Amino acid sequence: MSKRINDTELRKQQILRSARKVFMEKGFEEATVDDIAKEEGVVRGTILYHYKSKACLVEAVLEEDGRKMELLLDSFLSRHEIPVRERIDRIFALCETYFSGDRREAEAYAKDRERVRFLTDQMRLKNFYVQTRELTALLEEGVRSGELSLRDPKAQAASTVFAVFGVVGADIGQESFKRELKSIKEKLLTDKR
Structure with missing residues (x-):
């Protein structure tokens, strides 16, 4: 003991x-x-x-992983001395690295894939509005500074976060995952007023 x-x-x-x-x-x-x-x-x-049950433990493990990602994202979002586009690049690079590990971990739970996907989707939904609000603030900062020319930063932030969550949860290969993340970022940065 x-x-x-x-x-x-x-x-x-x-x-x-x-x-x-x-x-x-x-x-x-x-x-x-x-x-x-x-x-x-x-x-x-x-x-x-x-932890009152194994189910509570599973949720706690997944929530802890989500908190780690939130802390990393916050560190990029609050760095106003770094240009907005560079912060967006860093955020997407972080997503690629972090969620690639998340996907490998999910593969280890192959027998429980549907349950893991359901639980991780629940965790992501809890964070959706927070992450959308934070990305909106970053995009609006980019518009104010002249770095970005976007029609509707709030709508674009929501659709971007939703798209990233969707790609993360999709049953696609690693190369497809990376390609889709890149496509989501390009769409975000090229959607002009």
Whole structure:
């Protein structure tokens, strides 16, 4: 058994790390709370104290991944000293890198592909409005600075975020995924007033 940890957040992070490892090895359906407890070196009750069920653990793992992406996006969006087009390029490069890993992880859950897709879509929908609002602000900044000439930054931000989410969830190969991301970015940047 592992040492007792009184820091609740640290323990929860360690449990999530162990859960992610077990999910990757066994898939969501085959993994059990007991497997995660064994990996973490704690009793089953410790896992269930922090996460009421395996389903809650699955959601927590996926939400943590989403938060990591949000932090990375925020770091680009708030860098006003960097030109808007360059920030957009960086955001799409980040999406390609991040979601390529997301797609590889989803492949590891092959037996549970539909369940994983459903859960990740739910997480993305939770973030849709926030990410749309942030991209809208960036596009409006680009219009004000003269870097971009867009008809409707808000509509274009919404359609862009929606398109990216759609491509991420599509069952397409890696090269097609990259090509579609590039196409979405080009459409965003070339839609003139």
